[in-house]
Structures are given as structure tokens and as C-alpha cells.
Amino acid sequence: MRVVLLANRQPLSGRTDAAGRPQLTVGGLVSALVPVMSAGSGVWIASRPESSGGDGRIEAGGLAVRLVGVPDAEHAGYYQALANRAIWPLFHSLIPFAHFDLAAWKDYVRVNERFAEAALDETADDDVVWVHDYHLMLVPRLLRQARPSLRIGFFLHIPFPPFEVARVFPWARELIAGLLGADLVGFHTRGYAEDFDETAVRLLHGDVRRSEGGINVGRPARRVRVGAFPIGIDARAFAREAAERQTEIAVQRLRVALRAEEEHRIVALGVDRLDYTKGILERLLAVEQFLTAYPRWRGRFVFVQVAVPSRTRVEEYRRMKRQIDGAAGRINGTFGEAGWMPIRYLYRSLPRRELITYYRAADLALVTPLRDGMNLVAKEYCATRIDDDGVLILSELAGAASELHGALRVNPYDIEGVAQAIAQALAMPNEERHRRMAAMREHIARHDTDWWASTFLTELMSGGLHREPPALLDA
Ligand code: GDG
Numbered sequence: 177m178r179v180v181l182l183a184n185r186q187p188l189s190g191r192t193d194a195a196g197r198p199q200l201t202v203g204g205l206v207s208a209l210v211p212v213m214s215a216g217s218g219v220w221i222a223s224r225p226e227s228s229g230g231d232g233r234i235e236a237g238g239l240a241v242r243l244v245g246v247p248d249a250e251h252a253g254y255y256q257a258l259a260n261r262a263i264w265p266l267f268h269s270l271i272p273f274a275h276f277d278l279a280a281w282k283d284y285v286r287v288n289e290r291f292a293e294a295a296l297d298e299t300a301d302d303d304v305v306w307v308h309d310y311h312l313m314l315v316p317r318l319l320r321q322a323r324p325s326l327r328i329g330f331f332l333h334i335p336f337p338p339f340e341v342a343r344v345f346p347w348a349r350e351l352i353a354g355l356l357g358a359d360l361v362g363f364h365t366r367g368y369a370e371d372f373d374e375t376a377v378r379l380l381h382g383d384v385r386r387s388e389g390g391i392n393v394g395r396p397a398r399r400v401r402v403g404a405f406p407i408g409i410d411a412r413a414f415a416r417e418a419a420e421r422q423t424e425i426a427v428q429r430l431r432v433a434l435r436a437e438e439e440h441r442i443v444a445l446g447v448d449r450l451d452y453t454k455g456i457l458e459r460l461l462a463v464e465q466f467l468t469a470y471p472r473w474r475g476r477f478v479f480v481q482v483a484v485p486s487r488t489r490v491e492e493y494r495r496m497k498r499q500i501d502g503a504a505g506r507i508n509g510t511f512g513e514a515g516w517m518p519i520r521y522l523y524r525s526l527p528r529r530e531l532i533t534y535y536r537a538a539d540l541a542l543v544t545p546l547r548d549g550m551n552l553v554a555k556e557y558c559a560t561r562i563d564d565d566g567v568l569i570l571s572e573l574a575g576a577a578s579e580l581h582g583a584l585r586v587n588p589y590d591i592e593g594v595a596q597a598i599a600q601a602l603a604m605p606n607e608e609r610h611r612r613m614a615a616m617r618e619h620i621a622r623h624d625t626d627w628w629a630s631t632f633l634t635e636l637m638s639g640g641l642h643r644e645p646p647a648l649l650d651a
Pocket of ligand 1: 482
């Protein structure tokens with residue numbers, strides 16, 4: 177079976193690492209799908225603005241990529257204005273961040289048409305098409321209209337919002353009808369799948385009826401299956417790289433540089449794209465609150481925040497960066513001393529080995545998004561803790577909270593609650609830390625990227641019912 181995969185962003189950054197291997201672009205979707213696509217014979221279709229080269233094909237690192245050229249102005253409307261400034265904030269239930277613009281919507285429609293045309297061109301009758309994420313929600317319907325018998329899957333990497341939020345989107349009916357062109361629509365959690373079902377039925381009433389494990393569309397009815405497929409990571413690769421001698425040495429060096437051993441300092445870590453959904457500002461305020469409420473930890477607690485630049489041309493992101501810079505400076509100014517600064521703030525993307533070094537060096541990870549489809553950083557942190565040590569503090573508003581029961585759960589808006597969770601993590605007995613981490617590692621190892629992709633694709637091919645994924649999930 178050949179998979180034709182559609183995702184806005186192409187996975188190859190165009191750069192190579194020291195060993196000459198192609199470097200990947202940073203982001204959850206790319207991290208998850210590259211292992212799937214580099215193992216097979218399929219093609220990855222992505223967009224590229226004309227000024228960056230437009231139409232093209234690239235093959236590297238076992239990946240075949242077809243690039244769909246898009247005029248720059250149209251790309252800006254589709255990507256910056258509609259996908260990133262309208263759908264992204266709204267689907268994370270952050271309504272005040274959302275901006276709606278008819279011209280941008282038209283660009284979105286046009287780019288979705290371009291993707292559908294490229295997919296039809298690449299796809300033989302027995303191939304399957306797997307469409308990804310919120311940039312391409314109209315594509316399944318366009319493909320269904322052009323080729324009714326095609327196998328089409330869609331996976332949404334971000335949350336699906338409750339009906340009352342979804343209906344705010346001025347073209348919500350078109351988006352939902354777009355997705356209903358698929359045979360199978362997948363989400364990270366059962367909660368998102370249920371919100372989608374409810375939204376579809378209430379917005380498109382008459383044409384759409386609920387059925388066990390999915391939705392019936394039109395008359396005679398065509399069945400669209402809807403299910404939860406929590407995304408995994410390449411857990412084995414993370415564990416292997418974490419165990420390498422080179423990583424061990426780097427971890428020791430880093431802990432020495434942070435004076436973690438010599439002065440018994442605790443190292444806490446946050447890793448995110450710099451995005452307002454990730455709750456970085458609130459997390460800094462929680463660190464400030466922790467140092468205020470538990471003064472005995474001053475001088476003995478270091479919080480490292482890695483923030484990867486993202487969507488730097490969007491105004492909301494620039495404003496948020498100024499706020500985060502300001503808060504980090506203020507907290508260091510208030511508490512810092514000659515030999516100790518509570519916050520180390522890295523505003524750049526780290527090479528993968530360095531990222532793994534930070535994961536392994538951290539006594540606790542603060543993963544506190546305001547809303548997050550899944551959050552792979554939480555899973556990666558656990559997968560690298562091959563010593564079964566370390567504490568994960570996890571937002572209950574991240575999809576990952578449905579699976580990672582060994583984490584300390586927090587409400588990211590509750591600054592005092594997060595500060596208390598830090599204190600609880602620091603007081604946790606060794607045995608409890610190990611037990612919690614071992615359970616999470618085992619779950620992550622069993623439900624890895626291969627498990628996720630094969631569960632989705634098997635379901636897409638089988639045509640059976642799917643509501644309960646094999647993993648145990650909360651709503
Ligand atoms: C979307 C959804 C969902 C981060 N910093 C560096 C770096 N990263 C990598 C991490 C991880 C990925 O980026 C981030 O993934 P997340 O899942 O945390 O977040 P999003 O980018 O928002 O992803 C999310 C995901 O899609 C998958 O469905 O989980 O909810 O929002 O893999 O390792 N990688 C490197 N250097 C860094 O500095 N090399």
C-alpha cells in the first residue's frame with residue numbers, strides 16, 4: 177500500500193547536520209510523520225511559496241516530497257491569516273486571539289484546491305490519501321467529489337473545540353463538510369472526537385446523522401468513521417540516543433555548568449515553540465510564585481526554558497515574545513544573585529542531541545500548555561528518562577493528560593497550583609518518582625509512532641467500527 181500524505185509543511189529544512197544527514201523542520205507533526213514516511217514508498221505533498229521556489233520535488237533521507245507552488249500573497253492569506261490567525265486560536269478555544277478575514281478565507285479555499293489537484297495527480301486507484309491538520313480541512317471533500325471511490329483519511333493534530341466555540345468560525349459549515357469527505361477522521365482524544373460529532377450534527381442538521389462510531393452523511397448515507405488515535409513518538413530512538421555515551425557526557429557537562437551537582441540544584445525544564453497556547457508566560461509566573469512561596473529553594477532551583485522561534489511575523493506572537501522576555505528579565509532581576517539566576521532562557525532551536533541532553537539533565541519537566549492537541553514534549557521527556565527518574569508536571573488541558581497518568585496534573589491558569597505542584601515534585605519520594613515514570617515510559621513505548629500510524633491506517637483500510645482505541649483513554 178502506498179500512502180500519499182498531505183501536510184502544509186515540508187519536513188526537510190534544506191540544511192544538513194555535521195554527519196551530512198538532512199535536517200528536519202521543528203514541530204510536532206513533522207516529528208511524528210517522518211518516521212512513518214521514510215519507511216515506505218509514499219510521497220509527502222507540501223506547499224511552497226513562489227518566492228521560495230514554488231513547484232518542485234525533493235528526495236532526501238528516504239523521503240519523497242512534492243512541493244505545491246503557491247503565489248506569495250495567496251500563501252500569506254491561507255497560512256498566516258487564515259490557518260494561523262483564525263483556525264489555530266479558535267480551535268485552542270482562545271477566541272480573543274482569532275481574526276477572520278474573507279479574502280484570507282478565499283486564499284485558504286484556493287490553496288486547498290491546489291493540494292487536492294496535486295494529490296489527484298499523484299494518486300493511483302489503490303493508494304490511500306492521508307490528509308493532515310487544520311491547514312487542509314477542505315481537501316477530503318474536494319478529493320471525494322473528484323474520485324468517489326478513493327480511500328481518504330484525515331487526522332487533526334490540534335484540539336477540536338466544543339460546538340459553541342466551533343460555531344464562531346464564519347465558515348464552520350464548509351470546514352466540517354470538508355472533513356466529512358473522508359472515510360475516517362481521527363483526533364488525539366475521545367473528547368475532541370465527541371465535540372466534532374456534536375458540531376457536525378448541529379451545524380449540518382438534516383444532512384448529517386450520528387451513528388455508532390461515526391456519522392452518516394447524505395441520502396443514501398455514506399458512512400464517515402470518527403475516532404481517537406492518540407499520537408505517539410519514536411520512543412525507541414529517544415531511549416537509544418539518551419543512552420549513548422556522548423549524551424551521558426553532555427548531560428554531566430550541562431549539570432556541572434548549571435552547578436546542579438556541586439550546589440544540589442534542581443533543574444526544571446520547559447521546551448516549546450514560542451506560541452501563546454503553550455502557556456510559557458503563565459509558567460514563568462508560576463516559577464516566580466514558587467520562589468516567593470518557598471524561599472528556601474532560592475539559589476537551589478534553576479528553570480531552563482527552550483523557546484523555539486515560531487510564526488515570528490504574526491503580531492500576537494511578537495507581543496507575546498516581548499511579554500515573556502520582560503517576565504524572565506524581571507524574575508531574574510528580582511531573585512538573581514552573583515552566582516545564581518533562576519531562569520535560563522534559550523530563544524532558539526536546539527539540535528536533537530542537545531534537546532535530548534536537556535531532557536535527561538532535567539529533574540522535572542514543566543509541560544503546562546493552556547490547550548494542546550497532544551504535546552509530544554511530555555512524551556519525549558519520559559522516553560529519554562531511561563533511569564526511570566524525573567517528574568512530569570502536565571497541564572490537564574493537553575491531550576497527553578488523557579494518557580500520562582503518572583504525571584502531576586495541573587491547571588495551567590492556576591499559578592499558585594502550578595507553584596505547589598513544583599514543591600510537590602521536589603518532595604516526592606524516590607520510590608514514587610520511579611513508579612510513576614516507569615508506568616509512563618511503558619505506555620509511551622507501547623503506543624509509539626508506528627502503533628499510531630498503523631492503527632490509523634489499518635482502520636482506514638478495514639472499514640470497521642472504531643471508537644475505542646486500544647489505549648486506555650479518559651475523555
Ligand atoms: C502540534 C500540536 C501535537 C521543540 N523544540 C525543539 C524541538 N522541538 C520538537 C519537539 C517535539 C516538537 O518539536 C513539538 O511538538 P509538540 O507536540 O510539543 O507541539 P506542536 O509543534 O505544537 O505540535 C501538538 C503535535 O502537533 C503532533 O500531533 O502533539 O498538540 O500542537 O517533537 O521535540 N526539536 C529540536 N530542537 C528544539 O529546540 N530538534
